[in-house]
Amino acid sequence: KFTNAEGEDKTVYAGQLIDPTGQCKSSMWCDVGITEDELPIVVRLENARIRAWQGIPDVTIDNANQVIRLEQKPWQDINVENHVIEVDLSELAKSGSRVGISTVATVVSVRDDCGIIWRCPECRRTLSDDNCQVHGDVVGTRDIRMRMVIDDGQASGSVIIGSEPTLAFLDTDLSGFEDMLAEKGQFGFAQSLRERLLGRQLKVDGRSIVDDQGMMIIANVIEAVEVDAVLAATESRSKWGLN
Ligand SMILES: [Zn+2]
Secondary structure, three states, X not given: OEEOOOOOEEOOEEEEEEEOOEEEEEEEOOOOOOOHHHOOOOEEEOOOEEEEEOOEEEEEEOOHHHEEEOXXXXXXXXXXXXXXXXXXXXXXXXXXXXXXXXXXXXEEEEOOOOEEEEEOOOOOOEOEOOEEOOOEEOOOEEEEEEEEEEEOOOOEEEEEEOHHHHHHHHOOOHHHHHHHHHHHHHHHHHHHHHHHXXXXXXXXXXXXXXXXXXXXXXXXXXXXXXHHHHHHHHHHHHHOOOO
């Protein structure tokens, strides 16, 4: 909700748009008559504006008549819950920030600060020595994070892996993670990740943020691409005289 320049109270509606090429945020500055329980619905948008905030595109609807409901889908079914588009890392680097992407590239570096981090309870910035650069001395909340850099030979990007995808990747839970970290130490943990991942292909699903600092991918899921599978395929191809 917001108040416009004329002092009227208005509501802005936030939505998510999906088509076979990807997904995008939408903001509707009017009531377009779509209720949450009828979603997903298929619409055509006419004369909508594209805005970008921090490089993230947003399809902006100003009037309800810009939204036209369609009876039939112009495409095959899309999995709305898990709609992920495979994109090369170098293509991601050239485009704006995107959501719902999946990319595969080589792990070229693992940061030392993987493991448990402390965040400001106000703004979620990471703390150094219980100090937030905005809120000063605070009692931090604990979080888990891994950071690494992937590269496809043409572009590189840093990957931020939060608590949930980290635990899923390590196939453990919070207490298992804490036990492992207590045993190995933060640096030992980063070293074990390096042994396991450096030079290996990593598949990263998530969203990309591209700005003048470079590219960052916030991961929902990461998965080491099994080289054995590639080797096995190569072996069987040579066995059958294919190359
Ligand atoms: Zn803060």
